[in-house]
Amino acid sequence: MRFARASFALALTTLAGAALAQPTISSLVKRNQWVPDIGFVTTVDAIAVNNNGWWLVESDTDHADTNADRVLIRNGVVHVRENDAVPPSPAAISSFDSVNLNNNGDTGWNLFLRNTGSTSNDSGIYFNTTLLIQESMLSTAEDFTQGTPYIGFFECKTNDNNEILVVASVDDPAIATSVDRAIVVLRYDAGAGTFTEEVWAKEGDFPPGIVDGTQVVDFGTGTENFAFANDGRVMAAASLTGATATNGGLWIESTLIARKGDESPIAGRTYTDLGTSTKLDMNNNGDYVFKATISGDAATNLILVRNGQLFKQEGDPVPGVAGETIVSFGTGPVRITDNGDVVWWAQFTGDTTTNTALFINNTLLVRRGVTVIDGEVLTTVSGTTGTGGITEGFTISDNGRYIVFRGVTSPTGVGAFMIDMGGGCLADFNGSGGTPDDADVAAFFDAWNDGDTSADVNGSGGTPDDADVAYFFDRWNAGC
Numbered sequence: 001m002r003f004a005r006a007s008f009a010l011a012l013t014t015l016a017g018a019a020l021a022q023p024t025i026s027s028l029v030k031r032n033q034w035v036p037d038i039g040f041v042t043t044v045d046a047i048a049v050n051n052n053g054w055w056l057v058e059s060d061t062d063h064a065d066t067n068a069d070r071v072l073i074r075n076g077v078v079h080v081r082e083n084d085a086v087p088p089s090p091a092a093i094s095s096f097d098s099v100n101l102n103n104n105g106d107t108g109w110n111l112f113l114r115n116t117g118s119t120s121n122d123s124g125i126y127f128n129t130t131l132l133i134q135e136s137m138l139s140t141a142e143d144f145t146q147g148t149p150y151i152g153f154f155e156c157k158t159n160d161n162n163e164i165l166v167v168a169s170v171d172d173p174a175i176a177t178s179v180d181r182a183i184v185v186l187r188y189d190a191g192a193g194t195f196t197e198e199v200w201a202k203e204g205d206f207p208p209g210i211v212d213g214t215q216v217v218d219f220g221t222g223t224e225n226f227a228f229a230n231d232g233r234v235m236a237a238a239s240l241t242g243a244t245a246t247n248g249g250l251w252i253e254s255t256l257i258a259r260k261g262d263e264s265p266i267a268g269r270t271y272t273d274l275g276t277s278t279k280l281d282m283n284n285n286g287d288y289v290f291k292a293t294i295s296g297d298a299a300t301n302l303i304l305v306r307n308g309q310l311f312k313q314e315g316d317p318v319p320g321v322a323g324e325t326i327v328s329f330g331t332g333p334v335r336i337t338d339n340g341d342v343v344w345w346a347q348f349t350g351d352t353t354t355n356t357a358l359f360i361n362n363t364l365l366v367r368r369g370v371t372v373i374d375g376e377v378l379t380t381v382s383g384t385t386g387t388g389g390i391t392e393g394f395t396i397s398d399n400g401r402y403i404v405f406r407g408v409t410s411p412t413g414v415g416a417f418m419i420d421m422g423g424g425c426l427a428d429f430n431g432s433g434g435t436p437d438d439a440d441v442a443a444f445f446d447a448w449n450d451g452d453t454s455a456d457v458n459g460s461g462g463t464p465d466d467a468d469v470a471y472f473f474d475r476w477n478a479g480c
Helices: 438-449 466-477
Strands: 024-030 040-051 054-062 070-074 075-079 093-095 108-114 123-127 130-134 152-157 165-168 180-189 196-204 216-219 226-228 234-240 249-252 254-259 281-282 288-293 302-306 307-314 321-329 342-348 356-360 364-368 376-381 394-397 400-408 411-418
Touching: 024 054, 024 438, 040 152, 040 394, 040 400, 054 288, 054 411, 070 093, 070 196, 075 093, 093 152, 093 342, 108 165, 123 165, 130 180, 152 226, 152 249, 165 196, 165 226, 180 216, 180 234, 180 394, 196 234, 226 281, 254 288, 302 342, 307 342, 342 394, 356 376, 364 400, 364 411, 438 466
Parallel strands: none
Antiparallel strands: 024 411, 040 054, 054 070, 070 075, 093 108, 108 123, 108 152, 123 130, 152 165, 165 180, 180 196, 216 234, 226 234, 234 249, 249 254, 281 288, 288 302, 302 307, 321 342, 342 356, 356 364, 376 400, 394 400, 400 411
16 A cells, blocks of 8 residues: 555465474463562553564553553563653653564554643654654655644554554644544664654555545554564555445555455455454565455354465364354454464354363464463453453464463463463573583573673573573573
């Protein structure tokens, strides 16, 4: 949909054929967990994970000061806290939005602010804690009318090239409405401390692949409504002007992937709900997946589509659960790894205490009422908004090794949990295979003494330090 830029070719990979390793599950953050010097965890909110297994979990605590009780935990340590000072002075963080983590360990996100003196400038786009754009600033993007201000921000995503995709609200004088939606790409040069802006698409544009005069009305603003690849490709959902039967669609760059009213992968059955609420994902190779509702039999009208082909359908048998059939894919996300593996959630027929699960391809990963974590039964598996207080269900690393999901265990309550699909051993530092040994210790300390980033094994960022040594030996003593 980037009208001023040539479209990328859709280079689609095939589904990985290799068998998946036996997964392991660990707890990251749970209700009533102690956060040193702050308080006990009361909620688990946004989550992120990257290819290194580094993770972020946003949590609220019972700290007495409600203006300083929310934290962002990174690899077990408080990374950023509500009320931390950020530029411009005297601004401080009011709340976090767009929690994400690229494979370099960086985050481009929207932070809500206090102490700015006005509600018209109380949010901003930051690279980690470096301010790029504050609400009310004027855009320099060529595709906006000169003098167009940013008046709000929704979700962001950051790729490994320090590019940040921002779903923003602006007030472009050339667009009739006073609040105009746009998708903007920021390209940040960390060395120079500068960035450029490019409008990928905006309200009022004529979308590629449609010749009937239809225009863009809005874009999906949730983290599950758009995707951003390392080569800069964007996939997004948009609502359109025109007849209700055709007023929505999905694009990768300037390629129309699907439009409401088009025939689905099932002959004779059309898409009935594509638009701003569509849950989708795209990997770094251009493979994509999305949820859709189609016309026809209501008992089989929910589908998952991967690369234009039917992946799963309501009424299909449930992988790993004999005799039951799928009844819903929930209102949460669907994800696709760089290998083309699809991570998905489903509700199915049968006992209501065990009838939801998380899957990768045709492998069941965790199941409500069956999976046990830390000696407690998992009573809620994330996948639908508002279930068990969970509104952001699960996320994956690009390489598919790590899956972080939110769930509820009994009796502790809500938590964030990580599934490790296997594929490596951190303590086997020299990559020789087998049980980690003294040669791995020597290789680690060689890297550590050189200040090599590979020795930042706890993912805290900066020069490797004593905490990395402790983390390495924890894994070495554990045998991996």
